[in-house]
Amino acid sequence: MNDLIDLVLLSLGLFYATWFFYLAIMNLKRARDNDTLTPAIKVLGFPLTIVGALCTTALNIIVGTLIFLEPPRELAFTDRLKRHWRSKRWTWRKRVSDWIFTNLLDTFDPDGDHRNG
Secondary structure (H helix, E strand, O other), X not given: OHHHHHHHHHHHHHHHHHHXXXXXXXXXXXXXXXXXXXXXXXXXXXXXXXXHHHHHHHHHHHHHHHHHOOOOOOOXXXXXXXXXXXXXXXXXXXXXXXXXXXXXXXXXXXXXXXXXX
């Protein structure tokens, strides 16, 4: 039972950490798009992108496998979501990816649509 609790806590922590880094990285992207990145921001922001990439990979391997009941085919969690979103049929996996895009990601994407970015 402790292993299950540990897995749930790890999954929740990883999901939250990855979302936190996503928010930070989207802010950096917004500043880049507005041409307002200073050298200091670039130096401080670069490690965030590395840690964020590691988080999304771990999230995809651990949490994505649990959520979608399949092994990953891609490294990034967003890429898995996009694969399911682009499915021609409305499967439960497409509904889950749509929910995540709509409720957690699109609002903070500078383009307002993370699934097509």
